[in-house]
Amino acid sequence: MVCVAVGYLMIYLINLICVQSEPCVAFLRLQAKQLELPIQVYYPANEQNPLVVLTWQGLQPELPSVLLNSHMDVVPVFPENWTHPPFGAEIDQEGRIFARGAQDMKCVGMQYLAAIRALKRSGATFKRTIHISFVADEEMGGRLAMLPFVDSKEFRALNVGFGLDEGIASATSEIPVFYAERTVRRxxxxxxxxxxxxxxxxxxxxxxxxxxxxxxxxxxxxxxxxxxxxxxxxxxxxxxxxxxxxxxxxxxxxxxxxxxxxxxxxxxxxxxxxxxxxxxxxxxxxxxxxxxxxxxxxxRGHIPPTATDDTNPFWVAFKDATDELGLKIKLQVFPGGTDSRYLRQVGIPALGFSPMNHTPVLLHDHDEFLHAETYLKGVQIYQKIISNVACV
Ligand SMILES: [Zn+2]
Structure with a gap:
């Protein structure tokens, strides 16, 4: 039953995303309504590339906020190389959900929302405001969404103090946490x-x-x-x-x-x-x-890495959460590029993290899948992490 619910959610989102951005924004508006959270839609570059932000205001809204970022776009597919329809989000008998974006990173965006839903239902309140963002154009380099957005007055008004963004799956029990990216020279x-x-x-x-x-x-x-x-x-x-x-x-x-x-x-x-x-x-x-x-x-110039010591209270809170959950994490430098770099570029500490261990790395590959159990476990992991970093 749970798997069906997960699949339904992912089918809904992924189908919408891959057609065009407008239905995706409509879907997120519905989510915001159900969660009773205000929603803002920005267009930092043009109308084809929206950037959606849901906001859960904290008890001390003057404090720097926490940004839970994910991207709504995906890379193309070659359906003939898939064993399941790439936008069907079908679940097989083992509980694997096959869909483009299942790992990169529609899973994380939905896990943020599911975690927020559970936390709200539990009556939790936090010191810091939490923004949940869904951005376009990440796969093409973010020049039409995150890059211009971090330079805008609208972004500055969010007063972001710490960001979470995507990581990569891991075939072992370890989950990588990315604190930096290499510098690109083409x-x-x-x-x-x-x-x-x-x-x-x-x-x-x-x-x-x-x-x-x-x-x-x-x-x-x-x-x-x-x-x-x-x-x-x-x-x-x-x-x-x-x-x-x-x-x-x-x-x-x-x-x-x-x-x-x-x-x-x-x-x-x-x-x-x-x-x-x-x-x-x-x-x-x-x-x-x-x-x-x-x-x-x-x-690009050098972008300073996010501090992963006790000078960064958000890192400490993040690490405490993963320790308490018994997760094995490994600090790494991200091999490619993500929107995290734009946050770091404007001086905001950001970590790349996708809770997908015991999962083959299939982002941008054929037959991208995520196990429903891994997805659901991730929702619990985010509940703990969000609770910690929003209370720093
Ligand atoms: Zn991604």
Whole structure:
């Protein structure tokens, strides 16, 4: 019966979300009405990308508030690779709910609401105001929702002091807690060189220069690859990743081209000195023979990690809750990007946490699923965490 209720909820939400954002907002309005909580809908960039905030006012509303954030968008699906309809939220005999967003992160958004519902029913009250936000555009980088929102007067009016956002599932008993993200560098080398006939041995060709850049970037990559391979205590978020993602250039097989471009996706770990890394890129471009321009598709500055010691009372309250629940948590640096970074960027401590242990990591994958029991256990976990962090 419980599983049916969970499935119904997820079917409802996921179906609505995947069609368009408007029915999702309508669904959240209904939730707000049932919970007797005020709701605000913002459009930080345009009308296609709403940002919904439900608010449970605290006993001391002047105190910085707690933000429970989740995103309402999902990544595309390839239905032919699924064993269940990706937007059906079907539950199999083992209790697994199959749906796009079951792990990323419609589960968490619904767990927040279920936890708030249970807490309200129990008569609980808290010192701090709690905002529950559902945002668009996270999967595309948040430039149409969270990024502009954190710079708005509407966001400042929420007076957020601490945020919770998504984590990742874990196949073991441990649940990762993310306190930082790596710094994104998407760099394009525009490599000019001597053009001419493919039968000659011309000096300073774009191909030769590309070869030098590749050699340097791949040598850097190899060191990181070996570090990760030989250090079981490290996760992917602890090392710097460099990947060649696009190479372009050339007109036909017998013409040495005047221009070639190479695109690298780099994620800089916390141990990297960013100005030094940037200076190296320029140094290698010069060493390659010059005539190379660097362009950046993304060039973010360092975002300070969230403190995970007793200088951060929200961390202490969060950790106390997980200890009391007997959960094994592991602090990690998030390997990709989430909306948490925009909170940290404006100085708000934020943790990424999705209570999904003993669960294969299937975000963005075919047959994404979450076990109904894990989902329901997560609701209880959030009740404890919310109670703790809202009473700091
Ligand atoms: Zn996500």
């Amino acid at each position: 760099v394009i080398f525009q490599i000019s060189g001597t053009a001419g006939h493919g039968s000659l041995l011309l000096p300073n060709t774009a191909g030769e220069k590309l070869s030098y850049i590749l050699e340097r970037m791949m040598a850097f990559r190899k060191v990181q690859f070996q570090r990760l391979a030989s250090s079981p205590e490290l996760s992917i978020g602890d090392v710097t990743t460099i990947n060649l993602t696009q190479v372009q250039g050339g007109v036909q097989g017998n013409v040495v081209p005047p221009l070639m471009t190479a695109f690298f996706d780099c994620r800089l770990a916390l141990d990297i000195k960013i100005p030094e890394f940037d200076a190296n890129l320029h140094k290698w471009a010069a060493e390659a023979g010059g005539g190379i321009e660097l362009e950046y598709e993304q060039k």
